[in-house]
Amino acid sequence: MPKPRRSQDRQDYYYWEAKKRGYRSRAAFKLIQMNKTFKLIREGDKVLDLGATPGGWSQVCVEFGAEVVAVDLNPMRPIEGVTFIRGDINDEETLDKIKSVCKEYDVVICDAAPKITGHWSIDHLRSVELVLSAFRIAKIVLKPGGNFLVKMFQGEESQRVFRELKPFFRFKKFHSPPASRKRSAEIYFVGKGFKRAKEVFFVE
Ligand SMILES: C[S@@+](CC[C@H](N)C(=O)[O-])C[C@H]1O[C@@H](n2cnc3c(N)ncnc32)[C@H](O)[C@@H]1O
Structure with missing residues (x-):
C-alpha cells in the first residue's frame, strides 16, 4: 500500500487500520461497509471484481467466502481463492477471458478509476466510460437476480447513468460509504436483483 502523501491522510483511520489488518487498500473497508448495509456478497458466491488491483476488495x-475472478490493467500479487486476469475492461478480449473462467457470476463489483487529471469534468466522463464498460460486462455475465456495485466520480452525467442502469435492477441506489473520503467525488451505484434485457424491455 503506497503511503498517503497529505498529512491529513497520514492520520487517516482506515489507512492505518488496513495496514494493521493486512488489507492491500483502505478501499477494503468501503466494501465491508457496503456489504453490511446491502448484503451484496454471500458465502459461495462467484464474484467478478473489475479494477481490482492492488486487491483489497478481492x-x-x-473473507466473505466467495470465489473471485479479478481483472485489472495492472498486475496484482496473487491471493488464494482469486483468479486474476490482466486486461482492460473496455476490451472485448477481456470479456472473452472473463467468460472462459466462468460463464455466470452472482455478483459483479467494479472499483475501477481512471488516472486522475484534476479536471473534475474530464475525470467524471472517464469514470462514466468505466461504469458503462462494467455494466456492459455485467449485462452479459451476471445471473438473473444477481447484484452489481460500481464506482463513479460524480458529475453532470450521473443522473443519466442512473437512469440507464436503473431499469435493470429490482433495488437501486447511489450510496457513499463512511470509508469514502469526505472530499471525494466518488459515489457507488448499488443494484440488486438483476433483470435480463428481455425482461426490462418487454415487461416494464
Ligand atoms: C482504486 S483502484 C481499485 C482498488 C481495489 N478495489 C482495492 O480494494 O484494492 C482502481 C483500479 O482500476 C484499474 N483500472 C482503471 N481503468 C481500468 C480499465 N480500463 N480496465 C481495468 N482496470 C482498470 C486501475 O488499474 C486501478 O488498479
Missing part, C-alpha cells in the same frame, strides 16, 4: 470477498 481479499474481502474471499
Whole structure:
C-alpha cells in the first residue's frame, strides 16, 4: 500500500487500520461497509471484481467466502481463492477471458478509476466510460437476480447513468460509504436483483 502523501491522510483511520489488518487498500473497508448495509456478497458466491488491483476488495470477498475472478490493467500479487486476469475492461478480449473462467457470476463489483487529471469534468466522463464498460460486462455475465456495485466520480452525467442502469435492477441506489473520503467525488451505484434485457424491455 503506497503511503498517503497529505498529512491529513497520514492520520487517516482506515489507512492505518488496513495496514494493521493486512488489507492491500483502505478501499477494503468501503466494501465491508457496503456489504453490511446491502448484503451484496454471500458465502459461495462467484464474484467478478473489475479494477481490482492492488486487491483489497478481492481479499474481502474471499473473507466473505466467495470465489473471485479479478481483472485489472495492472498486475496484482496473487491471493488464494482469486483468479486474476490482466486486461482492460473496455476490451472485448477481456470479456472473452472473463467468460472462459466462468460463464455466470452472482455478483459483479467494479472499483475501477481512471488516472486522475484534476479536471473534475474530464475525470467524471472517464469514470462514466468505466461504469458503462462494467455494466456492459455485467449485462452479459451476471445471473438473473444477481447484484452489481460500481464506482463513479460524480458529475453532470450521473443522473443519466442512473437512469440507464436503473431499469435493470429490482433495488437501486447511489450510496457513499463512511470509508469514502469526505472530499471525494466518488459515489457507488448499488443494484440488486438483476433483470435480463428481455425482461426490462418487454415487461416494464
Ligand atoms: C482504486 S483502484 C481499485 C482498488 C481495489 N478495489 C482495492 O480494494 O484494492 C482502481 C483500479 O482500476 C484499474 N483500472 C482503471 N481503468 C481500468 C480499465 N480500463 N480496465 C481495468 N482496470 C482498470 C486501475 O488499474 C486501478 O488498479
